[in-house]
Amino acid sequence: MGITKLADLIRSDAPDAISYKDITHYTGKVIALDTSIVVNQFRAATPLLSPLTGLFFRTLTFLEHGIKPVFVFDGKPPGEKKAVLEKRAQTAGRNYSNWTGTASSQTKECLQLLEYLGVPVIQAPGDAEALCAQLVREGTVHAVASEDMDTLPFGANILIRQLNAKKDSEVIEYSLPKLLEKLQIGRKEFVDLCILLGCDYCEKIPGLGPKRALTLIQKHRTIEDVVLHINKKTHPVPNIWKYREARKIFLDGPQSSAPELIWTEPNEEALVEFLCHTKRVKEERIRNRMVKFRTMRENKREEREKEKAEGGGKQTSIKDFFRVTRKRVQPVDNASSSTSDRKRPKSK
Template sequence: MEWKILAIDASILIHQFHCAVPTITNHKGDEISVLQGLFQRTVFMLQNGIKPLYVFDGIPPENKRFKDTKDGNVQFRRRINPAPTIGSDKWKDLKTLLNYLGVPFIQAPSEAEATCAHLVLKNVAWGAVTEDMDALPFSCHRLIRNLKAEKKIKVQEYNLDEIWKQLNLSREQFVDLCILLGCDYTSKIKGLGRKKALKMIREYKSIEGIVRVKSQEQIPPDFDYVTARRQFLSPVVAEVNLEDLKWTKPDDDKIRHFLCREKHMREVRVNSVLQKLHPPKKQKTQKRKSTATEVSPNKQTKMSEFYPAKKMVHPNKSTPGGPYPQCSDVRGIDRLQP
């Protein structure tokens, strides 16, 4: 099996598991949705030839977290993900589980998707798994979405080099296009859709050129594209070498004790997931042949073994031949091709 290292945006998965309906609780009433979801998803990836490398969010930039309203109050630009913070009990539980599973993880200094993109850029990871499309302007050259355990869901792969080529844009122009279409770090110019924004970037080459031809009423006062561009082109990331990472064999006993005894997860469920990592080996049975007839005793003797028959072909008929057409439907994890 050829293993692939994938940098996983942990905060996205944690948010998905936390918002899952219905919420999973143990018999004590403690929520274990995130813990159980991370356990099952990690085993699914290990089972399918993936070495997951989890990346946790750090402190987000100020211009992402807060936004001034008209009445002078401060509000969040978007709902904060319920991701565990460093030092919290939930974060320690996830760290403990990943250690027992033998899977490494990284604490990003800022945005997790930025560090994931950097790991792909430095060839530490084969691809990055996140639902946040901001990974593309962070120069994530291979973005994987919809990597779930459901076989019916098709995995989506985005190749940044092909996107640049098809759009006929440089890296800097692509970043400006993403800012115009909307990102987490600034507001956007109203009235610019995908086609119009792409046309204007190709014509004026940058946001500065577009701003010069736009009236000041069309440019919002909080349109800080310069800071947003700098965050995409020079992000704060964690520097990690491949030699620093280590995947080890999962410790089944410690996993069972932690999940079943300490977190009170159902033992039947835990064992059923762990069994996926240890599929039963197929034993090759060698049939004993009879010394008298040199034929397996379990095999029924055919008439043709005593009286060989020849097939007769009518001279006016031709034997059918030629291969049948074959088709394949690539789904799920099979979408990840080198």
């Protein structure tokens, strides 16, 4: 679900916090991706096919554009999220039972695929979006790519949506610093605003729309003071309202030390063995895509070198892309790790 109607509120009250980019704007940048969002997009779009194929094609497109993706996986979900997860599972016609954060069979397959593609993966101790935001704050990555707006209250300075690599599609970029400046509130007040709008970790006050919620936060600054100045008959406060717990999750979520990251050349033979011989994808399709990947990557590299040469810049080698920037750690099940220790195809 993300944050209810936050995108609408930003468009109306802080449009300067939004910019529209081409995918080439992110060439050379490290981008953290909330993996469950990507997987669920493909699951929703092609329910009869494995999302692994979509993940394979999209990752190669990122690499062709010189984007350095880092895929972050969900860990053990906060207890406050139980009701939301159960409701989503029921809507999808299944039961949700993974309260330990142990990697599912599909997650393990995604991890295997990404390893063969040569891109780094990270297992978050909790929600992936929280760790993605931490990576942005610490400067490990440039931005978070996710369709969920809740990476903003988690503190991600840059959130990008629609990084789907489709032709002629615009990437939407949100700037948290510009947003806070325009709304004239701090991050703590922004977190309280998001809780009032509606988040995954607690109920919201019924009947309180986004415009009214923003006005109340701008005037009274905290949920505690907002509650003192609303009509309890028209906006009844939930009897057991865990807004403090939700606030703590956004502001003090589980922290992990940023792992070192490595990008390596895709292993074509391993990809063919895994996708074709195990997942029954046509080998010709995979081979042809790998040929296209190498050709397009080389063409784009030559274009970038030409531009740099014309501008007097230093030419680069393809090895520059796959150099070690940080050492990758192996992802592990959260049930057995504490240091390396959604989702939905569309946010509100």
